[in-house]
Amino acid sequence: MTETSKKFIVLSRIAEELNRRNITWAIGASLLLYLKGIASDFSDIDMMIAESDVEDVKEVLLSFGQQKPANPNVQYKTKAFLEFEIDGVDIDVMAGLVIVNEGVEYYFPLEKDQIRDSAKINGTVIPLQSIEQWRTYYQLMGRTGKVDLIDRHIPR
Known part of the structure; x- marks a missing residue:
């Protein structure tokens, strides 16, 4: 089984x-x-969740694996950031994403109406955030390589 297949099963x-x-x-x-x-490729699974669902998501993920110790980063003031390991797969969960850029805090809560796309993996619907939204996040994070990668694939 490939590493990607393993991540997709989880x-x-x-x-x-x-x-x-x-x-x-x-x-x-x-x-x-x-x-x-x-x-x-991708290294881990990053999930954005509604702030109101933090406890439910934590309960679900703990039923599959273990929570890792907090490892805060000063560039982010995200309302809830949880890390889990499930069957060797790292999963990061963010609720109420806050990116700090040049001293300004940008707040990006996940709202149901922002989810307009999905993928099917092993017959299960996987909701997806928009590429445009992530381009904005990456730009504010100073991740120019990711911004350039998106720009090469998505006409602006």
Whole structure:
């Protein structure tokens, strides 16, 4: 089994439970770019969730694996940032994303109406955030390589 297949099995198992519980969530970051054919690989699974769903998501993920110790980064003041390891797969969960750029805080809560796309993995619906939204995030994060990668694939 490939590393990607292993990650997709973990993701689809989690997704089934999140969807069953009607939790507002979506995939972002490098996995989003991978699923859209923009990036050739991804290291972990980044999930954006609604702030109101933090406890439910934590409960679901703990039923599959373990939570890792907090590892804060001063560039982000995200309302909730949780890291899990499930069957050797790293999963980062963010609720109420806040990116600090030149002393200004930019707040990006996940709203249900922002989720307009999805992918199917192992027969399970995986909600996706928009590439345009992630281009904005990456630009504010100073991740110019990711911005350039998106710009090469998505006409502006």
